[in-house]
Amino acid sequence: MDPVIVAGAGPVGLALSLALAAQGVPSVVLDEGTGTDDPRPARTAILRPDTAALMARLGCTTLGDEGAHWIGWRLMRRKQLMRELPLGEDAPAPLHIPQHALSRGLRSAIAGQELVRVVTGNRxxxxxxxxxxxxxxxxxxxxxxxxxxxLVGCDGAxxxxxxxxxxxxxxxxxxxRHAVAALRAELPWPGEALLHRxxxxxxGGEEVSARPLADGVWRLDWLLPSRGELVTPDALVTRLRDTLAGWCGETPPYELLDTGVYTLHHRLARRWRAGRAFLAGDAAHLLGAVGTQGLDEGLRDVGNLAWKIAEDWHHGASETLLDSxxxxxxxxxxxxxxxADQSLPILRGGGGLRTYMPGATRGHDTLLADGHLGHGPLGAPPAYPHSPLAPPRAEAQTAVGTPPGAPVEDVRVTAPDGTTVRLGDRLGRGLHLVVLVAPGTGVWDRRHWLTAGVMPRLAAAVxxxxxxxxxxxxxxxxGASAHSVLLVRPDGHLVAAFGGVRPADLYAAADAARGGSPSAPSEVRADAP
Incomplete structure (x- = not known):
């Protein structure tokens, strides 16, 4: 069977090819460039825990060496510290990494992957x-x-x-619109990210942020008037020196590595599928205001789309699955x-409160933290409660701590071979996961619990x-009681949870999660070119 064609060799296109390969699907990546990425220290990516975990599963080798997890978050207004939040075990930290380093890690993973072919100089x-x-x-x-x-278009805006x-x-x-600089310097909050309003x-302007990278490097962003005058290199250096002096009392020694000015747009493609062609990443959407992360959403596109294309490639898929x-x-x-659009008038002022969003009463500081740290409607991993793949409600379904359609918790699980791993380690391989909650199995001999209680009946149902x-x-x-059974999609979203072993209900939920029986490939849909 023919490979999947991936147009575009940015992080989203490279990640998609690796995600397909992990599920046994070959791909050809059409790269307009030369196969290398020019180092731009001021062009960075902030990955939330779910997308950083996806990159690790795909074999990206640069996350630990060139990425930095922040140890804290602080927000200041004028001279006052408004909020300080430690990050770590209880509050997972984003991973901040230069985008060229992320791409290099993905290309390195592809180099050892026989199912991916990258072709350079092809537009x-x-x-x-x-x-x-x-x-x-x-x-x-x-x-x-x-x-x-x-065909998947990962070829940018x-x-x-x-x-x-x-x-x-x-x-x-x-x-x-933002001015940005990457520099090596010692700032008063090593390892912490700062947003100063x-x-x-x-x-100083309305807002400046300082976010640490590895090796003593920082990225500084200044919010600019959206349609203001051009920022010259000299003006940007003056702004940088004034900012460092404002934070440190005087301008400390620093090494300027890179600068730039960039403008953020918000756009959304009308359709993301036309026949056998799909859009992902910046080709499908642009966002980034008030701390939202466009690359994060592009990588979430990858996690969602890869298993559906893999299912179609191997076994055929229904229109419902592909449309989902x-x-x-x-x-x-x-x-x-x-x-983000509803938050902007609240956070930036000027235009008044055109509308309100849930959580606005928590204050501006919390809204900004949500966007930058990946919480709430501005940043949390998405749930799909109204998905066309959601099964009909069954009497045997039970509530657990994860709502249907939301990402499951990364609990420790025992695999069929007896090894203990994280649930997240089993994602992205094209398999649905059936998880039995069985207290005490960790101390039992596996030879006994595999043939005891509900296990034989559940194994037969699976x-x-x-x-x-x-x-x-x-x-x-x-939130789950003993003998609860969870059905999890290959991308880690909960399909349904049941109180006990219910083979018929489990079958119906799995059938809904695959979109029903595959469709016969008779003709191209009317919305395809």
Whole structure:
């Protein structure tokens, strides 16, 4: 069968190819560039715990060496410390890493992966679809045609794939504008991230942030007027020196590594699927105001889409399953954009409170922390409670600490071979997970509990499911009683939980989670080009 064609070799495209390979699906990555990423220390990525875990599962080797977990978060207004939050075990910290280092780690993982082929110097310029695949043409030194089972446009904000599919990309222009600098220096809060609102020194502007990277490097961002005058290099250095002096009493020694000015836009593609072609990452959405992270959402696209394409590639999938990518991810990103747009007049002032969002009464400081640290409607991992893959309510379903459609907790589980691992370690392999909550199994001999109690009946029910599934056992799960059974999707979202072993209900939930029986590939859908 033909490989999946991935257009674009940024972090999202590279991650998608690795996620597909982990599920036995080959891919060809069409890279417009040379296969290397120019070091830009001021261009960084902030990964929430869920997306950092995804990168680790995909074999990205640079996270520990070149990424930095913040040890704390502080927010200041004028000369006053408004909030200080330690980060660590109880409050997981984001991972801050230069984007070129992240891409390099992904390329290194691909180098040892036989199922991924990266082709440099190839820009896609046309595409055609039929019932069984996609044919694309690329221009460049080796201009040629490529045949794929599916096409995923991960080719950025100016996506050629999106344009060739005729998909509109409406939204707001110049939502925020920032000046940015990367430098090596000693600041008063080693390892902590700082957001300083209305700093008291002249020329401080409305907001400046300092976020640590590895090796004593910091990234500083200054919020600029959205349509203000150009920021010259000299003006940016003056702003930098004034800011350092404001924080340290005098300008300390520093090494300036990189500078830039960037503008944030908020846009959302009308459709994310057209036949056998899909959009992901910046090709599908742009966001980033008040601390939201566009790359985070692009990597969440990867986790959602990869297992669905893999299911279609190996076994055939229903239209419901393939459509669920847009239904789930577009809805989640739209909610994130809506939360950011509603927060802006509250946080920035000027235009008055056009509207209110849940949680606004907690104060501006909490809203900003949510966006920057990945909490609440501005940053928390998405849930899909109204997914087309959600099973109908069954009497045997029971409530646990995770609502249906939300990401499951990363509890310790015992795998079929008797090893004890984290639940997150079993994700991303194309398998649904069936987790039995069985207190005491950790101290029992595995030879006994595998053949005792409900295990034989549950094992038989798992074998009979219409999806490939793995049976795991855990001592405890938040909010779950003994003998609860959880069905988890390959991307870690809870399908349903049941009070005891209910083979018929478990089967129905698994069938719903795969979108029902596969559709026969008869013709290209009407919305495909």
């Amino acid at each position: 896609l310029d046309s595409l055609e679809q039929d019932a069984r695949g996609v044919t694309v043409h690329t221009r460049g030194p080796g201009a040629t045609w490529w045949r794929g089972s599916h 100016r996506s050629t794939v999106r344009k060739l599919l005729g998909i509109r990309f409406p939204g707001r222009t110049a939502v925020e 209305q700093p008291p020194w002249s020329g 990518y847009q239904a789930e991810r577009r809805t989640a990103v739209a909610a994130r954009l809506r939360a 074998t009979a499911l219409p999806v490939r599934a793995e049976l795991l056992v855990t001592e405890a799960y938040p």
